[in-house]
Every structure is written in structure tokens, then in C-alpha cells.
Amino acid sequence: MAGITEVAERAGVSTATVSRALSGNGHVSETTRERVRVAASELGYVVSSNASGLATGRTRNVGVVIPFLNRWFFASVLEGAESALLSHGYDLTLYNLGGSREERRSVFEHFLLRKRVDAVIAISLELTPSEVTRLINLRKPIVGVGGPLLGVRTLSIDDIEVARLATEHLLALGHRSIAHIGGAVDSETDFHMPTNRRAGYEAALEAFGVPIDPQLFGAADFTIEGGYIAAKQLFGNPRKRPTALFAASDEMAIGAILAARDMGLHVPDDISVIGVDDHQLAAFFGLTTVAQYPQRQGQLAVEILMDQLHPGRPGPLTVNTPLKYDLIVRESTARPDARRH
Amino acid sequence: MAGITEVAERAGVSTATVSRALSGNGHVSETTRERVRVAASELGYVVSSNASGLATGRTRNVGVVIPFLNRWFFASVLEGAESALLSHGYDLTLYNLGGSREERRSVFEHFLLRKRVDAVIAISLELTPSEVTRLINLRKPIVGVGGPLLGVRTLSIDDIEVARLATEHLLALGHRSIAHIGGAVDSETDFHMPTNRRAGYEAALEAFGVPIDPQLFGAADFTIEGGYIAAKQLFGNPRKRPTALFAASDEMAIGAILAARDMGLHVPDDISVIGVDDHQLAAFFGLTTVAQYPQRQGQLAVEILMDQLHPGRPGPLTVNTPLKYDLIVRESTARPDARRH
């Protein structure tokens, strides 16, 4: 319960000096600074963020808006952001949009306006135009992760290239009948990731002179279960079962592997499967995938915000490097004719 | 950017009245209140939480301390807590302990002390005594979820009974050779959940007069992969392969199902499997399980805190009911002799 005044008394200085000593703003002699530090720690003093925030207008707190908590990608970005914020002395206020429409509205109309956050990180949000407006009107630094956000700097892997790489891996192995499981086409939202991954898949096929067969596309919801269902449809077609499958996420790819097993198909002998993400479970399932690094993405988002929040801060300025992704070849892909049985 | 003064001017009242009208504290005539509301909403005014917090000492913000973000149980509790807090007008500040020791220390020594939170929810934390002390010293309402926290009110299912129920289900089906996969014994931490579930399993066996066989126990880390590895050990023993398995979590149970498949064993004909949780994927794998409801647990934790934070608040007082759990029978358990092949 100790306040700045007690620290000042104990250190024999004014409150202003305590403030300066502890925050690092302004010049304080090293001896004084040390004396203040000691006094503060002896009293267990920690600045009140309310008072400090009120005086400075800054809160050392950033809001993270996220559509799901229980999915690997989102939780990983959050994890990366949380730890990076912590290391900068920032708190993270979490807004999950997974609930009701009402909750969602109140986040945008009420919570984000409380001046409690200095900046916001928006993770893979599919926002309505009015929500985007509200976000922009905050006039605070914003960075998006994993999804395009109109008018906002966004961190995202090049989905077209990633899909292209995955598809080319299959083509290079010799596959010509390659199915794709991706997101359902939904013109309402402007969330382009599924569309981009499909475009990359098609571009790779076209570049190889392989015709695109709409029957080799299955729509799913990016879950294991969704991938399982979609894969069963594709694998069950006796007339033209594909020899390979590119799933737009590892979770769907895992669903597809399970579907194949249940249908008596061997992966990769009967069917090769590749995903995107390098999900927690990818290695366990021997899944070939194009890895992306969501934790690092969350961390990077924080660094970008810090650059904006503390313009002169030391350390390398965050460059606008494209996000890293890597092809990781495991056991779920092989040449189509490499049958072992 | 509108402040309380502008709202006051626009409504033709004093700032004091605006404050009263909007917060509901103190008496304001209905007409005035309405006029203030209109003025506020026209100006897009939202109280600054810093200023309000400084004046009142309350922040409308609760801290949630969590050990993992990327596991179903934890993410679900968090989800439930977030949405409940939102509906009470509270923000949620997230502290993830998954990172380095350094991060963990700073959470306890620095962040939680900033007076930024009115209360804290601690999810399944294995805390050192000094961390517990720090928590208690905050002198703020604290509630634990999913793990015993010395000296703190904790919400947790009755792990012994849950395990007992699961085991009894197998016994009732006629199984007598029942394996168990649970947590490794770790005397350092006082996190009793795995120990309790094992105790419940043993109690059920004993009550049935079935001897406990230490060789039928496997330790794992509560992940799918861990369950897979442990199950392979148990199922691979040609001399005494169990006919049933009780896994202390659904994720491990799913790993066991996958292990069985890989070993050519049929579930449930060759081996019955039961878990605990009713995980996202449980239905997909046809897993019989004892469901618990982490979202509701998170929500309940919030209600308890609200009771403490707003003593006279309307609505039913949160009673100290034991947490609900239900046996959900799916396809992964059957009689041991019901062989179909």
C-alpha cells in the first residue's frame, strides 16, 4: 500500500525524483537513483498504473482481439504476444470475439474505448466495415496478425506462395491428381486466407499444366473433424480418387489422415497428404506441412507496436520482412507409385 | 476524446451528476439520467477507466493467471471467464506462466502488484509457497480453478469421484484387467489432480475386489502424444494386455485409441478406453468419457468474485455447489467379451 510519497520520504528526495528514478525519464544521479530503488523495494512499492496512466495518457497495456481461444494458431499467436508484451512491461487485455453478437458489439462499442489500452493487436479478424471504422477511430496503433485488415498494417504469411509451395511439393513427387480441402467460399466476409490458399494451389497446378478439377475440392471448417468429413467425400469417389491432398490447415490434414485410415487407405502409399501450419500434432502424425510460426508472429506484432509507441527506443527497428514459412517433409507424402503393398 | 465535462455541458448538468447518472451510484431523476445518457452516447463518451479507477480504487479488471494457453481445458476456462467478465463490464488481463522462469517471476513480483486488477483467477496453478504468499498478500479476492490452491477458494471437480466413476463404468461392463494412464508422480509440486484420479481408480478397483497391478499404470504428460506412447507400452505387453484403459484425460485417451489402431487392436472389441474431460475431439473419436465443463467453471469463478467485489449485488448468491460432471458413454467402451471378430 506504500505510495510514492513514502518512498520519497524514505529516500530523502521529492516525489518527482522518485518518479524520474523509477521510470528512467529525465536525469537522476546514479546514487540517488540507487537510493530510491532501495527505498522502493524495501517498501514493496510499485507504481499505480491508474495514477501513472492518468497523468501520462499511456497505460502500458495493449488489447488483443481474437476470434477463438481454443485453436492452435490463435492460442499460439496470443502466447507469443503475451510473452513479448510482458518483457516490455506491458499488460495484455484479452477480448475474445467467440461469444454472442452482443458481446462482440460491446467489445467494439464500449470496452475498446475505455482508454485502457495504448494499442491493439487484432488476430485474424473478420470485421464488418463498421467495426473497422471503430478500430481506426481509436487513433491508436493497431496491427493485425494472420488476416488482412483494411487500412491496418497486417502481419501474415504469403498464403498464395505457401499453398503453391505445398502443391508443388506434391507435383514434384509426381502427383497429378491432387485434391484440395479449404475454406468454404464466403463472399460476405473479406477474410481471404482460404481463398488465397486455394488460388496458390490452382496456380501451381496451372503452372504445371495440370487441369483444375472442381470435383477435387472439398470445403471444410479448418477443424480435424471438418477435414475428416471432407476427405471421406474425396477419397470415397471410386472413379477418381486423388493420389494426393493439400489441406489448407494441419488440423484438416490430420482429419484427412484419419479418414484415409478409416477407409483402409495407407498414407502415403495410397494417398499423400500435406497441410499448412506445423501444428502441435503434425509431427506426431508424421504430417508433411508448410510450417508457419504463429508465436513469432505474435511477438513481431508486439515489436511493431513498441516501435510506434516508443519511437526512439533502442534496438533494431522492426523491418517489414515477409513472414517466414518452411516446407517440412515428414512421412505423409511420397511418390504416387512408391507403393509398398 | 469527449470527456465528462462536455457531456455535462451538453446535458446541462454538472459533472457530478453525469458521473452519478452513468454509474448508477447516488440518486438522479429519471429525466436527467436519460438526458445524460443521450448526451453521452451522442458524444461517444465512455468513462476513462484510469481516471475512474484512480478516484475509486477499483479498476473493473481482473487478472487471470494460467499455465498454458494451448490446451483445451485451460483455453476453455479462460473462454468462460472472459465472457462472464465482459458481461459484468470487466476487463481481463492475461498472465501466462508458460514462458521462462524469469517471466514467471516478474508476473508475481511486479505485474500483479500494479494495482491494476481488482481480483485474480488462478487456473490450475502449481505454485511455490512464496508465490502463494505473494498472491495472498495482494489482499484481493482470489479464486482458483481446477487445482488446489492452499488458502484460496478453489473450484474443482471431485477428481477422486470422477476417476472412480470412470473405473466403475469399466468394471460394470465386466472388465477386470484395467490399465490407467495418469500423471507422473511428482512430489515437488502440490498439484494433486493426477494423484487424485489415480486414487479414485484404485479405490474403485479395491471396492470391487480387483487387485491393483502397478504394471498396469503408465505415466504420461496429459497430451495425445504422451497417451499414445504410454498406451503402446501397456498394450504391447503380450503376457497381460489389459482389456480396458482409464486415461486421466481425453487427450491421453485419444492417444491411446490411436495407439490401439496402430497396433491392430480394435476399440472397443479388443480394448475399451475411457477418458476425462469431454474434449472437443472426444465425440469425433467416439470416446466414452466423464465430462467436465471448464467454460462453466471459468464463469462460476467470475460469479464468485463478483459476489465478493459487489457484496450487495442482485441475483442469486453463488452457492458452493460441487462442480458438475457426467458420464458420457460413446463407442469406445464395451463388454470385454463382446468381440465382433
Place this chain on the structure above:
DNA sequence: GTGAAAGCGCTAACAG
């Protein structure tokens, strides 16, 4: 029922 005014605990000019 409403207004005036004194803080809440800290920071940031401005002096010195």
C-alpha cells in the same frame, strides 16, 4: 435531486 470542490497517486513542465 443536484452542484461545488477536494482529492485519488502520479508525471511533467518549469524553476533553480
Place this chain on the structure above:
DNA sequence: CTGTTAGCGCTTTCAC
């Protein structure tokens, strides 16, 4: 390099 002082934007007695 350090002290003095005036707020930051709201809430809350205390009067009226």
C-alpha cells in the same frame, strides 16, 4: 540534477 506545482479525468463527500 532536483524540488515545486499544476494538473490528468473522474468520484464523492458536503452543502444546498
